[in-house]
Amino acid sequence: MSLLRAALRSKSSSFTPKPGHGLPFLRESPRRFSTEAEQPSQDTTVDQIFRTTNTGLAYGRLQGINRYTLKTDIINTLEGCDLTLDDVKVDYSRLYAPLAMMIQFPSHSAYDYALKVIARKGRLYKLERADRGQWDFIAPYDGKTVLLQGIPRNAIPDDVERFLSGCDYDSSSLNLFLRAGFPDPVKVATIRFRSKTEAMNAFITKNRGFILNNQISLRVLQ
Known part of the structure; x- marks a missing residue:
């Protein structure tokens, strides 16, 4: 009996556990996956917002x-x-x-x-x-549109075009209309010229001219 116990003790001391047999090896726990490192820091986020x-x-x-x-x-x-x-x-x-x-x-x-x-x-x-x-x-006038004020109430587009005779403008852009005024509505017109130079030339040569005996004031719109 004593010989049997000695044999069992000898066999037990010489046994080396293998993976998958008996008690598993105590392994270092795997590193947990984290996305924290991929997220920008607070300072970086603020900087990105500032740049944007x-x-x-x-x-x-x-x-x-x-x-x-x-x-x-x-x-x-x-x-x-x-x-x-x-x-x-x-x-x-x-x-x-x-x-x-x-x-x-x-x-x-x-x-x-x-x-x-x-x-x-x-x-x-x-x-x-x-x-x-x-x-x-807001419409851009770019210094090419001229405003005509003081136009008689009974004036028609032909009267305005005669007034602007000799100027280089786009006749299709002529806009003749009434605006509220005191004591009566006033008639004004806007017209677009081919260039800023032509618009300024019209202002110089036509300002204070007359349409149907009414003196007309011109202003270049910016």
Whole structure:
């Protein structure tokens, strides 16, 4: 009996467990899969948002202008914002009184810089944030459209064309209409010329001329 126990003890001490037999090996637990490392840190996310909101076009509405304010005046005032004449539109009332200027900035940083320039120059103007819809709503006149005011109520398109004889304009663009006035409605007309030079030439040569004995004033719309 003692010999049997010794044999069993010897066999047990020489047994080396193999994978899949008896008790499994104690292995290091596998590293858990995590996506945390793939997610940007909070600082990175904020930086990405900042870059996104500060790129692309930005729009502003500039108030404080008058009928003599030119696009070039605004571009010179906001020097450093990389504006061109195509980046500025004048917002007119129904009677073509200038209300404000809409400005398309090349970036949000340029808009922010414009705010600083206006503050530094004594706040002659007030710049407010606008959107693309407001910009698109305003028709660009580009210095090629002329406004005629003081037209007699009984005038017809032929009278206006005779008045503009010798000028190079697009006759199909002539728009003759009534606008509310005091004490009576007033008749005005807009017409588009082939170029800015032709529009200015019409202003120089025809301003204060007459249509049916009424003196007509001309103004180039920006």
